Amino acid sequence: MKIAFFGSSLVSSYWNGAATYYRGLLKALATLGQEITFYEPDAFERQQHRDIPDPDWARVVVYPATDDGWRRALEEAVREADLIAKASGVGVFDEELDLAVAELAHTGLMTVYWDVDAPATLESMTIDTLHHLHRTIPRHDLVLTYGGGDQVVERYRRFGARQCIPVYNAADPQTHHPAPRRNDYTCDLSFLGNRLPDREARVDEFFLAPAQVLPGRKFLLGGAGWDDKPVPANVSVAGHVGSGEHNAFFCSGLATLNINRDSMAKIGFSPPTRIFEAAAAGACIITDAWDGIADFLEPGMEILVARDSRDVVELLEGLRPEQAKRIGEAARRRILDQHTYTQRAQQVMEVLNLAISSREAAE
Structure with missing residues (x-):
């Protein structure tokens, strides 16, 4: 499966706490045979504060943090991907990307809203009844979250999510391990x-x-x-x-x-x-x-x-x-x-395969 993932940054953890979650999970998905392309904006000086080079398990596309930049990136993703995942908190043009990815539902392309800050997102949606996510969430095949337990799942379902599955943080033993004291x-x-x-x-x-x-x-x-x-x-x-x-x-x-x-x-x-x-x-x-x-x-x-x-x-x-x-x-x-990312990636693939089967049964 070709997965296009729009997130804050894969290569920089600068003002980007989700970086290691993206790395661990997407690396494990690639190990399971998925083809990953990560789209990230050139924003917040993250490219100047990279802490890893482009990995060999994903193609990284850094697009200009402009209206034209995100549109061109999404156009490429639509041409090449089987699934488009839009993460929360990309940082620039989030609402525009949310709306545009949700619009892809009518094309038959599978879409996922991947919330890496579900408690904050749900709090915003609860406060703001006109929040744009009220319109987009019901259109996605899946909502996957960084965590949250039953309470987050129930609230997302009340907001119209077809399915909401928590995919918790984990560890990559190759990356996270004991080290000498400094x-x-x-x-x-x-x-x-x-x-x-x-x-x-x-x-x-x-x-x-x-x-x-x-x-x-x-x-x-x-x-x-x-x-x-x-x-x-x-x-x-x-x-x-x-x-x-x-x-x-x-x-x-x-x-x-x-x-x-x-x-x-x-x-x-x-x-x-x-x-x-x-x-x-x-x-x-x-x-x-x-x-x-x-x-x-x-x-x-x-x-x-x-x-x-x-x-x-x-x-x-x-x-x-x-x-x-x-x-x-x-x-x-x-x-x-x-709690390793290999186990989390296996969970994600089980969820995606069930969603694909449900789609095919409905057609």
């Missing part, structure tokens, strides 16, 4: 995530507040946008951390912190890529509390859970290196056994 990343607690409006307050609570309470501990804040953020003296700001450095980042601290954005904490559960990457690297993870964590990692044994800043402080004060190592190793075993 002195510049050494700390007691690290956090990696870009500075976003619906994340910052939770970073204040779960990361910066504990740092204030524990002045003798060392904290490391990674991700784009934090350079001018006021932080306690014991917090180092690493800036953008390229995907090739993620393993070292996660493995260099006593523990690493996961903080969900507000929308993800409110609607269903969408464990972010960082949980799977850090676990596959063998890191000890402390996460904020959210429904569904036990479906992926066992609290207390494979991951530590904090309800608020006080819990983070208590967990960090009581955590010993040998315990952190034991938790990290247990998490790595669980992820490699149950």
Whole structure:
């Protein structure tokens, strides 16, 4: 099957948290025999901050971030593909692309809306009854989501989706694995995530507040946008951390912190890529509390859970290196056994083959 995928970027993780999800899943689909072309706009300086070259398992088409650019890219995709997947959050001309891809339904071409931020999308659609996705979602053969659980599925169905299937984040063992510690990343607690409006307050609570309470501990804040953020003296700001450095980042601290954005904490559960990457690297993870964590990692044994800043402080004060190592190793075993991108790609192909069969039966 020839799959044309429109997303934010495959080759750059700069202001693009979905990059490793795209890479892991599409690489695994290619391994299963699918022919992948990834279309991404030349926007937000991502091409100047590439962290991988064009991969050998996908053709990458970088189109100008203009009206003419996206139209030409879509025209090419329509000529060559069997299936067109439009991801949420491409970043430029999203509404135009959403509307245009949905219009392809009458051509017989199979289309998928692939939501990599379903909680935020559904919140926007709930607030705005005139949101353009109310018109486009019912026209797609499938809605696939980065996660979300039953609550996201039910809400998408209420908005007219024919089918909504969560395809969760996972790990690629060839990419995500233990790495030697780096002195510049050494700390007691690290956090990696870009500075976003619906994340910052939770970073204040779960990361910066504990740092204030524990002045003798060392904290490391990674991700784009934090350079001018006021932080306690014991917090180092690493800036953008390229995907090739993620393993070292996660493995260099006593523990690493996961903080969900507000929308993800409110609607269903969408464990972010960082949980799977850090676990596959063998890191000890402390996460904020959210429904569904036990479906992926066992609290207390494979991951530590904090309800608020006080819990983070208590967990960090009581955590010993040998315990952190034991938790990290247990998490790595669980992820490699149950949550790899090969398993996710097999799930996607089962879903696509069923959709194709249903189409053929209806014709």
